[in-house]
Amino acid sequence: MSLFPPIEHKRSGWQLFLMTVIGRSYPRVVGMQRERSWMFFDVFLPLLSVAAYVFVYRAIGAPEDYVGFVVVGGAMTAFWMNVLWSMSSQLYWEKEQGNLALYIISPAPMMAILLGMAVGGLFATLLRAIAIIAVGSLIFEVTYAVSSFWQLIAVFSLSMIALYGLGMMTASIFLLLSREAWHLANLAMEPVYLVSGMYFPVKNMGFWAAAAASVIPLTLGLDAMRQLVFASGPSLGFLSVETEIIVLILLSVVFVTAARFLLAYIERLAVREGRLTENRR
Amino acid sequence: MSLTPAVKTENLGRIYKIRNNRKEKQRELVALTDVNLEIHEGELFGLLGPNGAGKTTLIKILTTLLSPTSGKAWVAGFDVTRHPAEVRKRINMVSGGETSGYGLLTVRENLWMFAQFYGIPSQEANRRIKMLAEIVGIADRLNTKSSDLSTGLRQKMNIIRGFLTDPQVLFLDEPTLGLDVGASRDVRSFIRRWMDENPHRTLLLTTHYMVEAEELCDRVAIINQGRVLACDTPARLKQNLRHEVFFQVWVAAPRLLDEYPFLQIAGIKHFHQFPEEDSLRLEITLEEESVLSEVIGELTAQNARISRLEKREPTLEDVFVQLVGQRMEEVENVAVPAD
Numbered sequence: 295m296s297l298f299p300p301i302e303h304k305r306s307g308w309q310l311f312l313m314t315v316i317g318r319s320y321p322r323v324v325g326m327q328r329e330r331s332w333m334f335f336d337v338f339l340p341l342l343s344v345a346a347y348v349f350v351y352r353a354i355g356a357p358e359d360y361v362g363f364v365v366v367g368g369a370m371t372a373f374w375m376n377v378l379w380s381m382s383s384q385l386y387w388e389k390e391q392g393n394l395a396l397y398i399i400s401p402a403p404m405m406a407i408l409l410g411m412a413v414g415g416l417f418a419t420l421l422r423a424i425a426i427i428a429v430g431s432l433i434f435e436v437t438y439a440v441s442s443f444w445q446l447i448a449v450f451s452l453s454m455i456a457l458y459g460l461g462m463m464t465a466s467i468f469l470l471l472s473r474e475a476w477h478l479a480n481l482a483m484e485p486v487y488l489v490s491g492m493y494f495p496v497k498n499m500g501f502w503a504a505a506a507a508s509v510i511p512l513t514l515g516l517d518a519m520r521q522l523v524f525a526s527g528p529s530l531g532f533l534s535v536e537t538e539i540i541v542l543i544l545l546s547v548v549f550v551t552a553a554r555f556l557l558a559y560i561e562r563l564a565v566r567e568g569r570l571t572e573n574r575r
Numbered sequence: 576m577s578l579t580p581a582v583k584t585e586n587l588g589r590i591y592k593i594r595n596n597r598k599e600k601q602r603e604l605v606a607l608t609d610v611n612l613e614i615h616e617g618e619l620f621g622l623l624g625p626n627g628a629g630k631t632t633l634i635k636i637l638t639t640l641l642s643p644t645s646g647k648a649w650v651a652g653f654d655v656t657r658h659p660a661e662v663r664k665r666i667n668m669v670s671g672g673e674t675s676g677y678g679l680l681t682v683r684e685n686l687w688m689f690a691q692f693y694g695i696p697s698q699e700a701n702r703r704i705k706m707l708a709e710i711v712g713i714a715d716r717l718n719t720k721s722s723d724l725s726t727g728l729r730q731k732m733n734i735i736r737g738f739l740t741d742p743q744v745l746f747l748d749e750p751t752l753g754l755d756v757g758a759s760r761d762v763r764s765f766i767r768r769w770m771d772e773n774p775h776r777t778l779l780l781t782t783h784y785m786v787e788a789e790e791l792c793d794r795v796a797i798i799n800q801g802r803v804l805a806c807d808t809p810a811r812l813k814q815n816l817r818h819e820v821f822f823q824v825w826v827a828a829p830r831l832l833d834e835y836p837f838l839q840i841a842g843i844k845h846f847h848q849f850p851e852e853d854s855l856r857l858e859i860t861l862e863e864e865s866v867l868s869e870v871i872g873e874l875t876a877q878n879a880r881i882s883r884l885e886k887r888e889p890t891l892e893d894v895f896v897q898l899v900g901q902r903m904e905e906v907e908n909v910a911v912p913a914d
Contacts, residue, residue: 305694317691325679402692
């Protein structure tokens, strides 16, 4: 009997694409939950900054819905952190670890690898975001008044597609920037907290500033979600939920398409310049 | 057997443009020059050379990770630059000292994940992982997190990853780098079994261990400073040295010997000395055996007492010395890394 029998039916086409997405999402869906420390670092620590804003709002006598705004904003922060540190800079880390070369030489499409990273990251972060909302709502006694579940699901889904599309797009750019990527990710973290209105209604920044900030999918996603889950949400909203949904659809298409083309371009460039393997080899 | 070579290169070259910082002017580093190779289906082909010789650069080009700056290369009949997707369906690669995979996943999970990227259904992947793990002797570690593995066990996992997908052409880049003697032997015997089982499989192995190349390879190309200096079977390469005589001499000497008087002896081709625990080992190549008496005379003159003397068969290391004029480790000590 043969010790190494040939493989009769290797999958290709869409089946290979799907298998790759599942395969690459696995380390995040399963592996990331194994380190129990995530409960402290990814749930408890974000709740500290949420608490700071809650106490400020309560001290100045802001409407009670602002507390809910902050809790939802705190949960959405987790997604931004994930996109920044586990999507944008991920291809660079994969390169340094030696995985990127193995992805490239496999028949798996690189878009499927990126999508797998995004799906896995989204799932892992969703657990953290749910935990932040559940614990935050319980501690600060947040009351929700959801006006439309369907719109809420649509807004959340579109925000995630656009946000992770942005992450997929920047992943290629960061790959080319190598070590600089770390500094860029650091640079992008705090300003986005401000302009996306994580802890306050973005409308307060004024129309043009809020419009410019809308290029970050979190801004409109968060604004629309607040309008849909809090009684005072619509009065504090930047644009109507319908308009924000349309813009989110546009952002999703632009970012995912750009990610695809950029990835192909960067791969060609990296092959030409020899940047696909880790620096130490 | 297919008439199409499994791997073919034509005048293949690669120049890296290097600049350490933005202010510095860009300089060129020639990693490969005019490499012409033809590896046949079913062959276990060795690429032998010191660190920095260009072996890894060649592998990177053949595995579609790097484009050549001149010449062409084909793998399984497909141009690596024009049809990388076709090449990727048919190859796999394992490098020595690799840290691929994810530490949070177990060995089984890591291997399963990589199998997915090759479209191998889960059931088939798991069956093969189990079987290969038993062959390489890590079946009891399949549920261990890969971050908890020793270097040797980790490399065995990498080896399984490479063979798991049943590639038509497999590239092994220094697969036994950093492994202990036992683990290296296991890996070599595994490679040989895999090749012996199916005549359609082709394997390109890069190594700077002469013994590995000699033990495993059907043919060997010796590469140095980006150029292929010789390419043939190990036996034929060594046959070129049949007119020379090789001696190993162990002497008790208080310090390193003065090499100059030895090199002045007519008929002595190479003289190298290596300090060992309590003696000096001399590697001496002579044009004819009769010169040995003069060498012994000089040893006596330098108060070096012979404790052992052996006449030995030529090795690939001797072939390398003949081609390059230096031993491989001497080249490594001065080489600018091109790999």
